[in-house]
Amino acid sequence: MGKLKYALFTGCTAKQSTPEQMISTMAVADKLGIELVELTEASCCGASHLQDYDDFLSLVLNARNIAYAEKHDLTMVTICNTCQLNTAMTKHRLDNNADLKTRVNEKLLEVGLEYKGTSLVTHFLYAIIDDIGLDKIAEMVVTPLSQFNIAPFYGCHNIRPSELQNETHKTPENPYNPRSLDDLIIACGGQTVDYEEKNKCCGFHVELQAPKTSAILAGKAVAGAMDNNADFIVTPCPLCHLKLDTQTDHLSTAIGREVALPVLHMQQMLGLALGCDSDKLGLQHHVEKVDFI
């Protein structure tokens, strides 16, 4: 097997509010022997909001992002659940609707691009599970996280709708009994924490218009992890991370009890287990202090 190579769609947060996600992705890719070609031409995916306003524009912009991955003839890897859903949904709609694909390509042609449908779109979590394998990852672990109870928080847009998400996974994920993140925790030598909210919504997408709803959902998630003895939460989604990590004071007020736990990106957890230098994991960028290392 040659060296694994992917086109990386970083999304916006990795370059702004979660810089630790960007550096830890690169550090982990390096350890795993993955080459990442960053799609610096990519635009924002619309974050599940742009399509509420202008669905066609959202499709065109996402198709353009995929077209750049196709130019490299590489699988596109995302590191944000919402980027994943928006991009995969665009791909699914264009691949299954010739008329829509033609209309989108008419626009892309104006800038000399074409969406062909030749590149897969998958989240980094599933890329490494499918292409490297959990056994191989477990073999590469140098610092097992055996003293930690780790609560997986999957994030909606990686697991639902499962029919769409499972189009690209080698092992189908059951959104009501998901395994990928649990299995990665186990591969890293940690103990997984089972709790009711692990596959539930963090409320991020209504933070501005419905702050109370948003804070209750996030507060319940952190409380669920705490009540089941978690030392920290781990998530593949930077939006879930932001919601659970940065404003625990609001979450505590919303649900009427103090809640707070460190919330690691999956790349940071994996990086710790693979022996990455801690300064390459950006743990100092967290609002909830990561002080267990």
Next chain:
Amino acid sequence: MSTHAITSQKVNFKVFRFNADEDYLPYYENYEMDVTSEEVVLDILNRIKWDNDGSFSYRRSCRHGICGTCAIKVNGRSTLACKESMTNMIEYFGNELTLEPLSKSRAVKDLIIDKGDFWAKNDAIHPYLVSHIDEHPEMECAVTPEQANALNDADLCIQCGACHYACPVVEVNEEFFGPAAFAKAYRFEADVRDDAHTTRLIELNAENQGVWDCVKCMECAEVCPKDVDPIAKITSLHNMLFSEGVAKSNVATRHAVGFKHSIARNGVLDEGGMVLYSEGLGVVKHLPLALKMFRKGKIVPPWAITKSDNLDEIQKLVKSSSTVKF
């Protein structure tokens, strides 16, 4: 004639039991059964009642996936009992299955719930055609196949409540209409014969109860036994609010529109700028959080944002591909 063997395996069912008239708290009863590959979840409910405990209560009627009465939760997943095969459930969850009502907090007796909130919300969106009917029509009111297709299967909803009670917003905000009511509203909004158009949309646009409070968790799309895909209808309703001029400038609408402006300016999102654009003066309430994030290196000022390469392409596409004005 093709044949296939009927197999059987042991399954332990942990079943929610509660009688609101007598019990202070619900409890769970265990039933171990041999389950055949031919059975559906409803067969199990029937066997619990007929073979084990005649007082066990649940709703059922047609047994053909059309009356919508038998939806329950299996291991937390909303499920139409008469349609879901046990083979699927075992493959999904293994041989330990928990059977619960759609909403534990609305349980009346065992798996039967008070669905009053579901019906109240269904009624609130005017779930019928509002149309002037000519008492002496001279010709039929024809709907073309294309116009009928615009309903996009929203008329397949059997009102089982699977999506409503899977929705996390319904659980925490009792004003929220919920995915079933939205799908139903879309069914009439998309109907060319309906005249209530704007009136209904104004209600769907309202803060707290309307579509803007949807968290986009995709639970409704996941559980719908009829593939109605309520979240897709919610997105279409959002689009209608803009195209029909019902959307007013508020934090929710500006949040959606702001993405276009930010993308046109930078290709990527200007996260701080987006909050400012959406909130207007209300941005001050976010300042303590912004400060906290700034200290941790989580805020990039607008002038330091790395714009997308080939930004001119993005700008050209935003101009040529925009289909909505606001």
